[in-house]
Amino acid sequence: MTRLYEYQIYGVNALFERNDQQRIRLLHLSSAPLPNADNMLEQRKQASVLVELQLTGFNSPGHKGTRLSNTLPGTELTFQQIVQQENQLIITQTYEQSCSLTVTTYMQFFASIRVVKVWNEITNTGTEPFGIEYISSLNIVGLNNDGSSLPYTANHVYLPHNSWTGENQWRKYSLPELGLLYALDGEKLQDSTKVISVSNNSSWSCSQFAPIGIVENDHTGMATFWQLESNGAWHWELTDAALGKELALRLSGPTELHNQWWKNVLPGASFTTIPVAFGAIPGGWQAAIWELTRYRRAIRRPNEDNQQLPIIFNDYMNCLSGDPTTAKELPLIDAAAAAGCEYFVIDCGWYSDGYWWDNVGEWQPSQQRFPGGLIEVIDYIQSKGMIAGLWLEIEVMGINSKLAASLPDDWFFMRHGKRIIDHSRYHLDFRNPKVRDYATSVVQRLVQEYGIGYIKMDYNITTGIGTDQHSDSMGDGLLEHNRAYLQWLDRMFTLYPQLVIENCGSGGMRHDYQMLARHSIQSITDQTEYIRNGAIAAACAANVTPEQAAIWSYPLREGDHEEVIFNMVNTMLLRIHQSGHLGELTEDRLLLVKQAIDVYKNIRKHIPTGRPVWLTGIPLIDDEWFSFGIETPDRLYLAVWRTESLNDHFSVHDPAKSIQSVIQLYPNPAEDKNTSYHVHGNTIHFEFKQNKIARLYEISTTPHQV
Known part of the structure; x- marks a missing residue:
């Protein structure tokens, strides 16, 4: 008979189901409330394999193209136990047919941070070696869908493009723009072969993309986000699942198909996947980045x-x-x-x-x-x-x-x-x-x-x-x-x-x-x-x-004052x-450098605990105007830039807080004849009278909980 395993750890809710065949399925991993498993499609449950594992010589069932799902023996692993040890869940599965192995899944939780760190360890418990072609660090089905009747194409994906001298270029795409269409063949009720994926080859881990992604549901405000932790090759993919009804995410290190990675595991030996960070929270893409920021600070080596x-x-x-x-x-x-x-x-x-x-x-x-x-x-x-x-x-x-x-x-x-x-x-x-x-x-x-x-x-x-x-x-x-x-x-x-x-x-x-x-x-x-x-x-x-x-x-x-300030x-x-x-x-331009460093020394104590904010969106190279801020409980340190624009005016609106006062920190406002600003409600209206100008402000806001 089936059995549910429910966990609520540090604001993250996890739901597993063990079915009649002793297979364990991950039905929910999110800060959203635990769903009613009885209302879930059976197809979603069947697709929610905890670990996708493809071994050499095993069948690759299903009409799936290059997608890394429906693997063997991944879909046939036998559940043994779930153990909670302090801030970890440890799930054990075995396989005892043509080879013998144990797969142990580790889920690590963090106090007050709605992020889970996940990795898998596979051990050869038999007498013969086997070859791994693919093993997931995390496989999860039903992204941003806990009872919604909306199709999964209601989600958008944010991808961080990367390039030498053109780093950190985030772009937003609809899933159909990237080729993933809802109910492509409704009469046959089958998954498509389309895969939205990002792979990194070689030792530049961020050569084309940063190993991060966000999927945001514009209707519910839920944001699913992930970070792959590898200083080399890695792979992730989004596909449809559950006969074309759900959105699935698979995160892993290198694969044979994408990265020419294959691992021969000898008897008694083990292999551990790369760790990945995963979360699903309300609040959209910016809340996702805040949570990742907190998580990154938590896993970092303490240092002065x-x-x-x-x-x-x-x-x-x-x-x-x-x-x-x-x-x-x-x-x-x-x-x-x-x-x-x-x-x-x-x-x-x-x-x-x-x-x-x-x-x-x-x-x-x-x-x-x-x-x-x-x-x-x-x-x-x-x-x-x-x-x-x-x-x-x-x-x-x-x-x-x-x-x-x-x-x-x-x-x-x-x-x-x-x-x-x-x-x-x-x-x-x-x-x-x-x-x-x-x-x-x-x-x-x-x-x-x-x-x-x-x-x-x-x-x-x-x-x-x-x-x-x-x-x-x-x-x-x-x-x-x-x-x-x-x-x-x-x-x-x-x-x-x-x-x-x-x-x-x-x-x-x-x-x-x-x-x-x-x-x-x-x-x-x-x-x-x-x-x-x-x-x-x-x-x-x-x-x-x-x-x-x-x-x-x-x-x-050879420059001027505004070039130094920028x-x-x-x-x-x-x-x-x-x-x-x-x-x-x-001397006057060098004084502007020193003035900026002096200001920085006064405010830098807030940066390690502040959270990054983009009240006008994450900018792209060659945007005409943009802003970026560091937010503390009662302050917002805001930088505003104008590059090349025909418009002298730019507005920054904060929908969540009341603006009490605005002070220009740099350069000295008494010497500034090129910019001005005024506040109207929760909006600051800036006027920069020429191109290639940047300014830094300190904004007092109504206190809030960071």
């Missing part, structure tokens, strides 16, 4: 950097651009200190006399660039009261590196017997303990001999689909390398808990929350155009917590990555 938010000067962007010397650095150090910066980072080039791209790997300072030694420059940074940092790209070696030429092939990613070359670099394989030992020795030398307290860890190439050396498949080699790299990172933070290691992947190409659960700060973009940089900055807190999101400010040598406003609700030739700015 995310509480203190120190100001970092980095000599690269629109500045030295990889050509540092002692003579160039000293005046920059003076100017950065005078402006109020607290870290000074020497970016790329410090380890090579000239062109360095294809010979990196030894990480020894250039005597030609620093005749008195690199330590002379580092000592000078410290004498100015700043902490010194260096750029590093530890996962690569250049094809013209003498060290790389002397090393065996098992140090590197290989395919078909050859080292993989990407952009004139080899990629190190962190599964090799000698590689990890070498990387550790580099960090130890920089910290212990040079006294650095900051590493900008860049990552400018990718592995491609993976390595076939010592692996079951190319995707398997990539996944194992990625996990080995994370273990190495954990060791570095254990050895040097005060060391700040910035996560940079050509800007924001690897801003996933396997990396950002460890790194305290993320380089958001390499965008060199400050106007476009503003739109990326205003959108990025949807993908990364604001206290981790580092944005460049790089006042130009640059600074880009950064002031996030993390300041100051750059530019500060020593060559006129």
